[in-house]
Amino acid sequence: MTRSVPITEEAPQLFRIALPLWPRHPLGHVNVYLVLSDAGPILIDCGPDTPEAYETLLQALRTLGVAPADLRTLFLTHAHPDHCGLLVRLREAAPLRCYAHPEEASGAHRESSPNGALDEWFARAGVPETERTAFREISRTFQRRACAVTLDRPVTGEETLVWPPYTFRVLWVPGHAPGLLCLYEPARHLLIASDHILPDTSPHVGSLPHRHDKPLSSYLASLERIRQLPVERTLPGHGQPFGEARPRIEELLVHHRERLQEVLTVLADGPKTAYEVATRLAWMGRRDSWPRLDPFQRFLALTETIAHLEHLVDIGELVASDGRYALLPL
């Protein structure tokens, strides 16, 4: 029995291919896009390095009449393993030119750090010794899945990519990843949004040991930037495509405003470490939910909490000293 191939034509000559993620991954699928440009087929992201995703991608390409060897251009929105994992395998099949932001190239962006730096980071965040072993293991999983992104064509934003019938403007929208890129088609008001704007979930924005920027400050500024654009069709990295981007951006901005307020409320009774703040916030929509989170969810929750704390320091609402955060004295 052949499985149905998960392809949708989202616009003329522009197809969405939904590839399966790892088992039990909360997002289920990742969307990669294929432009059957008059200049040749162009793949935008390529999915995780799993046999199932690779087989599904090959099947989809076959259905659309494209042999892997025909692919010449791969545009990577960012270097998370659900979006770029198959890069190495595809390169074995075709002489691909890889377009991505230099921040996402190997060495510039990794989901792990040397153990010493990691331990220092956990200690600073106030993570108790009992949880550090699990967190270290999660970091190692990130490392195993990290992709070697070597760039043939660095893109940093504002370039114009002429892929007839499309002319895309590259938008650099740091936040979810430091070198995240979206593609905007002004004539059709179409946005390939990747993980910058997702329909059903708030994209993960977390501080990680290797990141030296302020992810949430960057993310909020990047959302504002896209809010200014007339986007009528939004093609996300996960979930179903949707219409205008602006209403969803408003929801995401409200979500983060509320979250920032919650963090300030938690700190009202005195300074705390990031870990102490994270354990007092509501997760998965429920208060007192920290004990219900598995180690992976806790790790992500902690990185998100730190991103919120750093943003509050950035905008002058908090002070930080020796890993503890406090409200400004009155």
Ligand SMILES: [Zn+2]
């Ligand atoms: Zn991502």
Ligand SMILES: [Zn+2]
């Ligand atoms: Zn993703």
